[in-house]
Amino acid sequence: MNSFAHKIRADLLAQKSRTLLAIISIAIGIFVVGTLLGMIDLQLSKMDASHKLSQPSHISLILKTDADFAVAEQIKTLAGVANVDKLTQFTVRFKTANNPQWQTGTAIIRPDYRVQHYDLMTLLSGQFPHDNAVAVERLSAKAAGLKQSDAVVFETATGEQTFTIDGVIRHPFVKPPPFGGQLHFFIAPESAAIFGIQPTTFRQLLVQVSQPYNEEKARLIAGDIRAKLSALGISVNATLLQNPEQHWGRPFFSGINLILTVMAWASLALSSVLILNTIAALITQQTDQIGIMKSIGARRLTIARLYLTEVFIVALLALVLAVPLSLAAAYFSSQWLLDLFNIEMDGFEYSLCTVYLMLAGGLLAPLCASVYPIWRGASMSVRQAIASYGLGADFGSSRFDNWLERSVFSALPTLYAVTLGNLFRRKARLVWTQIVLIIAGVLFIVIIGLITTVNLTLDNELARSRYAxxxxxxxxxxxxxxxxxxxxxxxxxxxxxxxxxxxxxxxxxxxxxxxxxxxxxxxxxxxxxxxxxxxxxxxxxxxxxxxxxxxxxxxxxxxxxxxxxxxxxxxxxxxxxxxxxxxxxxxxxxxxxxxxxxxxxxxxxxxxxxxxxxxxxxxxxxxxxxIKTEAEEKIVADALKQVFQNNHIKLDFYTTIAKLEQRQNAKNQFRPITSMLLGLASLIASVGAIGLSGTLAIGVLQRTREIGVLRAIGASSSAIFKLFMLEGLFHGLMAWLISIPIAYYLAEPLSRKLGEIMLGIQLDFSFSWLAVWLWLAIVTVLVLLASYLPAHHATRIVVRDSLNY
Amino acid sequence: MSIIQLNNVHKAYMNGQISQPVLHDISLDIDAGEFVAIVGASGNGKSTLLNLLAGIDKPSQGQVDVCGSALHKLTEEQLSVWRGANIGIVFQFFQLLPSLSVLQNILLPMDFVAKQPKRERLERARYLLDLVGLSDQAQQLPSQVSGGQQQRAAIARALANDPQLIVADEPTGNLDEATADAVFELFLTLNQQGKTLVMVTHNESLAESASRRIVLHSGRIVDDQLSDYVVE
Known part of the structure; x- marks a missing residue:
């Protein structure tokens, strides 16, 4: 091992906590980038692949009345129509052993489950429905705890009839039950008559247009089909057009993914700031060594190369730590999100492209961030480098310092004056640490504000609906x-x-x-x-x-x-x-x-x-x-459903709405987004906390001699501990105060933009003061946690060692 | 009456696996009111001895009793409290906190120890500034005053809690000759006012002006005598 390698090894091992902090700082940035970008890539590619695999219909027409199979054959002959498929979907009442109350669900009948052309409903286990056996939809089975061989009692045209579940099927376009979706069952065509449905009729027509597909062409052909149906006396309730290449949930995610991508790179940038802080501290601490190396012939480039190699090694270690963790996190979060869209992942998968991005970002960002402090350190003259002694004169050289001393510190008790003075001594570090904490604070307040805004919009919309x-x-x-x-x-x-x-x-x-x-x-x-x-x-x-x-x-x-x-x-x-x-x-x-x-x-x-x-x-x-509560609402809604059921009037599930239940379902739909955003805000807050902890730890290292002096003149451990805890607290309070006006002015445009991008709607904005106080509580806890170790470390410093430092 | 008693004190530092002795069998009595200068060449144990007296370091063997406390038995935390109450330390490089004004630097040990009521601390700080001739520099930051003034401020800080004993490690080592003389004059004045002073110095002429001169060589006391100043 040559002397360079020895020096690098010694630097990295001499201050293990600092090296670990640098590794964690980079790793957290890489982790966020890898998790978010990996998740986005996996999720979009799996969604599109699953969509294509289901052979999506280009046009789906939901008819107002049942139509005979012959009608479908006529539609098939229209110009531009490649082929058609058909199914019937209707509302049923059922009860299970788990829930013996009558519930409303959706039943689907396809003419032949083995010969499906479009919107393929895939058998996951068991068998397709046959005779007295039905199949249950995958998400329904999960939500209701149903499994094969369970019995389901349906209300049929001829009275109650028990069917056995003999299969689990995936429906590509089903709304998850927590979002207000009903349980879905698949019925065999030979059982259609039991439910009062003619086996040779259908209610939904699935159409693919001839290749090549384009939306305008599909729209025109949909018009032709509706005209033809109208001529045959059949009205259409709804027409769905869908892109065969892109999953229907894509627009929803492409908006949020844009936000996630920005946040991912912002996290890497923030972690690079932490690196910049750490490297700047290392250089400051090693000023004497730089002076000695230069005095014995080291050139500027040699010194720069030495410290850049240290950063490179730290970045490599961070990659080793972060890459496997982020791949796992991306996989599990994709699995969770895809499950909402009824898509299962076959086994562990990762995005190779994201791995390359992590490698590039994880190596380049820290190197770029550390170039400036390293080059500045390497450019120091020998005289500058070896002339440092005492407690330094890093305060009092500017008008701002003088103003602070005369106007602020002089009015404070000495302990607070020391703490505030320490805060302002390394201004670049203060600024960088504040930036990290402020960004975390602003994001947190804006995100909580967005959630409040979404709730307010929901409340306002529901207030416009006066029906129960x-x-x-x-x-x-x-x-x-x-x-x-x-x-x-x-x-x-x-x-x-x-x-x-x-x-x-x-x-x-x-x-x-x-x-x-x-x-x-x-x-x-x-x-x-x-x-x-x-x-x-x-x-x-x-x-x-x-x-x-x-x-x-x-x-x-x-x-x-x-x-x-x-x-x-x-x-x-x-x-x-x-x-x-x-x-x-x-x-x-x-x-x-x-x-x-x-x-x-x-x-x-x-x-x-x-x-x-x-x-x-x-x-x-x-x-x-x-009605005041959801429970009361349910009683009324159930009573109404029962009355209409008794009189053989079918209610349409999709347009029958109980207001409070609708509100809860709408909130449930927003929950994945808000949870994800909150998770991100927490990650960014963690980056802020790590940054602060790093800043304070570096402060302890750099002020070791000063701590020795304080102890020499009588400062107890608790006074030293208080000094550093207060410094952390001042950091947090300052960042909190600064983040309030920024968040206040950014929250409205950001919330509106996020609403437009993610939800496609204009939100009724409300600034969340609760978020401001909540962030104060969080930032206080974070800074106290972040300050504890450095403060505790400061109290362990032995006077003699520190004075020799 | 002895304010400092060292009995058979040994001090060694571990250098890897090797024990490196610095002080050998030091026994020493210093009475209250003495002004002791410790001299000797670099590396002979002067600062180590001073650190032992100030409770900054602990002996490997032997007993160190200062101001009625057995320092070798106290913990780091107890030593901090003891130092605040009993001694004042003056460093070679002044070691004033750069972000505090001269006045606040003097207030700081009083706030740590809280021996005096709050309202009296400011009054005392101003008195000490006046004593060291820095009344007009009270609101200046350390970086805005000269080296000599910084050392005067450091002496005022050392006096903040009215200690019986003041220890100074090369207090004039970083000052020009005229300033060094002025600082030494201040020490003499303090000594005349009853303070016990122990000072490590390279400056032989200053050492000779102290009431007692202890010479260290290879970790042993090789000379210990009252100076002419006292004889006169």
């Missing part, structure tokens, strides 16, 4: 009968009827692009409706004078997408029969965003009833009731 329960019917029902049934539930205090009609919106003979992926539906409601009023962002909502007028209120995002403004006319085709021009009088903000949803267009009920000559029928009944 909205009942959606599978097919339109006589309003009088519905009212009579609802009035049997005593809690009801008010009632309103709405209609829903499939609609096509066009302008200049071109179908409008829609922001809702499930197509558009016209919601006809009384102009004086008290049950719901969306947030109007432009124009106005309905007034009494709009009765019998062809006026509508359009989704603002769709209007923007198509360049439509308030006052413009658009063409509305209702039920494929009633085609006329309507005026846009207002634009509303659609809270749901651009996900897997049908986009509503609001119109006066009186106009639609006159046009369709169906004033006695309703698609929805909205009722208000004296």
């Amino acid at each position: 329960v909205r009942l959606g019917f599978s097919s339109d029902q006589p309003s009088a009968l519905v009212e009579a049934l609802i009035r049997t539930v005593p809690q009801t205090t008010g009632l309103e009827f709405w209609n829903r009609l499939p609609a096509e919106l066009s302008r200049n003979e071109l179908l409008l692009k829609q922001s809702g992926s499930l197509g558009v539906q016209l919601i006809a409601l009384p102009v004086e409706s008290v049950m719901y009023k969306p947030l109007i962002v432009s124009g106005r909502w309905f007034e009494q004078s709009d009765n019998e007028q062809k006026v509508l209120v359009l989704n603002a995002a769709t209007a923007e997408l198509n360049g439509i403004q308030v006052g413009d006319n658009i063409n509305v085709n209702l039920l494929g029969r009633f085609n006329s021009a309507w005026q846009v009088i207002g634009l509303y903000r659609w809270f749901v965003g651009s996900g897997y949803n049908v986009e509503p267009v609001y119109a006066p009920l009186s106009t639609v009833q006159t046009m369709t000559q169906r004033s006695q029928f309703s698609s929805f009944a909205l009722l208000s009731a004296n």
